Amino acid sequence: MSFEQKLLKTIRALILIGAIFGAICLWVVQWWLTHPKKQPIAFSHKIHVGQRQISCFFCHTGVEHGDIAGVPSVQDCMQCHQVVANEQVVANERPEIQKLTGYWERKQPIEWFKVYKVPKHVHFSHKVHIAFLAKRNPDALKDPGKFICAQCHGDVSQMSTIAAPVGTVMLLTGNANPNTSMGFCVDCHHANGGPMDCTACHR
Amino acid sequence: MDISRKEFFQWSVVTGAAVAFAGCGIPPHQALVSQLELPEYRLPGEAKWFATTCQECAGGCGxxxxxxxxxxxxxxxxxxxxxxHGKVCAQGQSSLQALYNPDRLTSILKNQNPSQDWNEVFKTLASQLNAAASNKGSMLWIADSLHGTTGALMVLLAERAGAKICVLDFQSTTAVRTAMKGLTGKAELPYYPIRESDYVVNFGSDFLLSGDLPVHYAWSYGEFRQGKNRDHRGVLVSFAPRMNLTVSNSDQWIPVRPGTEGWAALGLGNALSALGKKGWPGWATSISLESISKVTGVEPDIFERLAKRLLLAKRPLAVAGAENGSYSNGVWNTEMIQKLNQLLGVPVQSFEPNLLTTLPGQKGIPSVIISIEAAVSQFQKGKFESVWVLETNPRYLLPKKLDFQGLFSKVKNKVVFSPFPNETSLLADWVIPTQTWFETWGDRLIRGPFGDSNKVSTLYNLQQPVVAERPGSKALGDILLMAAKNAGASFSKELPSSVHELVKSHFPDESVWENMLLRAGTWDEASLDWELYLGDNTHPLFPPPVVKKEGKSPSGASAWNHLDKPEISEAVEPKFFGEGQVLIPFYSPALGDGSSANRPWMQELPDPLTTVTWTHWIELPMSLCKQMEIERGDVVRLVSESGALTGPAYPSPALHPDAVAVPVGQGHDHYGMFADHGENPLSILNPVWQEGTGELAWVSTRVKVEKVGGKARMTTWDERVNNYPKDLMPL
Structure with a gap:
């Protein structure tokens, strides 16, 4: 084998190793990024939705009338927690609720780690989907967590920590959640007679 | 190099995979923010519209x-x-950059050190009020404007403290008000029904841009040119020493010497009188057109030809502005132009944008306003123990020769109220951060013939907060009310604790108040187009309130009726001091009087005539440039008796040979990161007091022009090619 051939072989091998190594790194990094992180407060949907039976719409007020579900304001949380478990907070117990009151006293908004992400090139409206699901099953509004929200978000009432199901990392969008993948949306649209043209979502 | 097919595919796959993986970006961390407080009607990520009143000028735009x-x-x-009528000017649009300006004060400054102790502020202000009340005349307030409920509050508290208020603004309207007092008995501002006219003669006014109704007049001008019910397009002719925006829109510009606009009106009036028009003063007709021509530089036949055209016009109109009022003979200029209207059979109409509302327990408007001349005189005599500067910047606006810095420094108690640090606040003992109009309650009460019927009506324009207030700051009116409360019953009697309560007290009926919040004003129209404001964001829990009851505007009164009626019985020439050309410092289309210099949107807004951005420039007449061999960009110096100013030359064909012009607005040295360049022409003015008003005659300085050498870069939009080095883009 001539020197030239050996050199080409070496370069090819190095590129191949580099590409594989790079792919593994990116895969790991993306998985790490999309894996549920520690939230600033360990808020438990299992306690609030599962045990206390609080409706999803009570906190996520934007979901019926707007595109974005939103998260409750610190003031909304304090409306209950200025009373609920307050004695324990005063007694320096319940550290997570203490964190909440700390945010309120410092007049500081809470920055949650976003679990459900829709790429920027996709337009998604909660209002439209809630309305559709409610129309299909009017009783669904009595327990939206079970009959409406669970369609995409899973059974949140059993989740101590909100975690999007992690599947194959979507390399181009960094999306690891199959429930917010295009295939998931399209399948549901197809099954339920939803719009199938591109501009329904990509606008 | 020979490559086999197998190798080619291997190379392709490997490099393709490398590129694909390299192209996958790591998604950025996304945060989902729980806001601190979120009203129920507000949906995340979706827009809500709130009606309010812009307070960038006296225009009162809804x-x-x-x-x-x-x-x-x-x-x-x-x-x-x-x-x-649905329009907003550039100044109004840029006000968002005042609200979100990174240089806004976020804490009180006590001896230039940060503090958050508002209680100490209120107690300090209260003690100064009480000290002033026991030594009447020892307190001065310098304000940029007195209007609406906050203005009424300022006047009331000043009176209770025995204080005087000096209203400092560039360009001052006092000369115009004084002239109007002589003509109508009311010291208001003239109103020009431009949209109804078919032939307008403008005497240097820049009504499309500055003054007190720029947006209204811009709309009116549009109707004047292209209104639907017109049989022909209106004609606009301008007499002016310099082509400003309005003059540049004219069909004809007739250059006149600075300060002689009133003489041009005199010439036109004499020509009309010679053609048979009755009513022109006898002393005026005794002055020949040749004499007038020597003063103005305008040939007599121009007056004669224009007079003939005016006689053919069905609805002629003569327009004056604050520009005419900026000379030593400003009152006379304005009066002559209005007399021309009377000669043409045009009723002299007026409007008042700065009415003060009536406060609980208040009877009449006390006379607390003093002129700048009177204020400076008392400053120099050491009369003032306390001086409060309310949202203006006298150290920037006043000529250096007046030595405001020296005078202010000698005052025992120096308090500046401002949303931003500025040159004046650097000298203060207390700098108190105030808020923008987006965050506060207020109003503007305007009386004038604005409706279609031209009937004079009073419009109440409500200003309501549309965003939460900036932490660390308070509304000016609320600070004054808290100071009054701390000062005791003699100051706070019958006053509530917030401007919100004061404003609401004008509309005790709840359904009327709801209506006011909905449309931020009282108008003749009975309905409101909901879709415009809410779109499809109507919240089912908060449907639009039914417009049940219209509100009536509260009554108001002017603070300016103390001005003396002028007595004019002869022609008055303008006075200028110094040698050389007359320096015209003009109200910058982008920066105004300099208060918008900290807004990058306004810094980058090209000047409509020169297209210069981000710097000042010195407009020089072409004849002078030819004589001194000055080219665009050459560094020149203007030297007055009071100082010198350098800058890049802009040879202008749109400037009278007797004048040089420099825009006001640049030249700050303590107004934030965006306003730290250029030079301020107001600093080199001679402090000349205007006859009959005691205001500064802003245009009364002559300057010598000197070449400094070298070139200064001006960023312009009219010759971008020349901004590049010539060897890069050879022509």
Whole structure:
């Protein structure tokens, strides 16, 4: 084998190793990024939705009338927690609720780690989907967590920590959640007679 | 190099995979923010519109502000508003950059050190008020404007403290008000029904841009040129020493010497009188057109030809402005131009944008306003123990020769109220951060013939907060009310504790108040176009309130009726001091009087005539440039008796040979990161007092022009090619 051939072989091998190594790194990094992180407060949907039976719409007020579900304001949380478990907070117990009151006293908004992400090139409206699901099953509004929200978000009432199901990392969008993948949306649209043209979502 | 097919495919796959993986970006961390407080009607990520009143000038435009997640995003005009008809000017649009300016004060400054102790502020202000009340005349307030409920509050408290108020603004309207007092008995501002005219003669006014109704007049001008019910397009002729925006829109510009606009009106009046028009003063007709020509530099036949055209016009109109009022003979200039209207059979109409509302327990408007001349005189005599500067910047606006810095430094108690640090606040003992009009309650009461019927009506324009207030600051009116409360019953009697309560007290009926919040004003129209404001964001829990009851405007009164009626019985020439050309410092289309210099949107707004951005320039007449061999960009110096100013030359064909012109607005040295360049022409003015008003005659300085050498870069939009080095883009 001539020197030239050996050199080409070496370069090819190095590129191949580099590409594989790079792919593994990116895969790991993306998985790490999309894996549920520690939230600033360990808020438990299992306690609030599962045990206390609080409706999803009570906190996520934007979901019926707007595109974005939103998260409750610190003031909304304090409306209950200025009373609920307050004695324990005063007694320096319940550290997570203490964190909440700390945010309120410092007049500081809470920055949650976003679990459900829709790429920027996709337009998604909660209002439209809630309305559709409610129309299909009017009783669904009595327990939206079970009959409406669970369609995409899973059974949140059993989740101590909100975690999007992690599947194959979507390399181009960094999306690891199959429930917010295009295939998931399209399948549901197809099954339920939803719009199938591109501009329904990509606008 | 020979490659086999197998190798080719291997190379392709490997490099393709490498590129694909390299192209996958790591998605950035996304946060989902729980806001601290979120009203129920507000949907995340979706817009709500709130009606309020822009307070950038006295225009009182009704605007609707788009708010998303508690952030103000955009202003739009309210289409039904009788003043602005849905339009907003650049100054109004840029006001978002005042609200979100990174240089805003976020804490009180006590001896230039940060503090958050508002209680100490209120107690200090209260003690100064009480000290002033026991030594009447020892307190001075310097304000940029007195209007509406906050203005009424300032006047009331000043009176209780025995204090005087000096209203400092560039360009002052005092000369115009004084002239109007002589003509109508009321010291108001003239109103020009431009949209109804078919032939307008403008005497240097820049009504499309400055003055007190720029947006209204811009709308009116549009109707004047292209209105639907017109049989022909209106004609606009301008007499002016310099082509400003309005003059540049004219069909003909007739250059006149600075300060002789009133003489041009005199010439026109004499020519009309010679053609048979009755009513012109006898002393005026005794002055020949040749004499007038020597003063103005305008040939007599121009007056004669224009007079003939005016006689053919069905609805002629003569327009004056604050520009005419900026000379030593400003009152006379304005009066002559209005007399021309009377000669043409045009009724002299007026409007008042700065009416003060009536406060609980208040009877009449006390006379507390003093002129700048009187204020300076008392300063120099050491009369003032306490001086409060309310949202203006006298150290920037006043000529250096007046030595405001020296005078202010000698005052025992120096307090500056401002949203931003500025040159004046650097000298103060206390700098108290105030808020922008997006965050506060207020109003503007305007009386004038704005409706279609031209009937004089009083419009109440409500200003309501559209975003949460900036932490660390308070509304000016609320600070004054708290100071009054701390000062005791003699100051706070019958006053509530907030401007919100004061404003609401004008409308005790709840359904009327709801209506006021909805449309931010009282107008003749009975309905409101809901879709414009809410789009499809109507919240089912908060449907639009039914417009049950219209509100009536509260009564108001002017603070300016103390001005003396002028007595004019002869022609008055302008006076200038120094040698050389007359320096015209003009109200910058972008920066105004300099208060917008900290807004990058306004810094980058090209000047309509020169297209210069981000710097000042010195406009020189072409004849002078030819004589001194000055080219565009050459560094020149203007030297007055009071100082010198350098800058890049802009040879201008749109300037009278006797004048040089420099825009006001640049030259700050303590106004934030965006306003730290250029030079201020007001600093080199001679402090000349205007006859009959005691205001500064802003245009009364002559300057010598000197070449310094070298070139200064001006960023312009009219010759971008020349901004590049010539070897890069050879022509």
């Amino acid at each position: 605007v609707s502000v788009r708010v998303i997640d508690g952030r103000a995003k955009k202003l739009e005009g309210i289409p039904q508003h009788p003043i602005n």
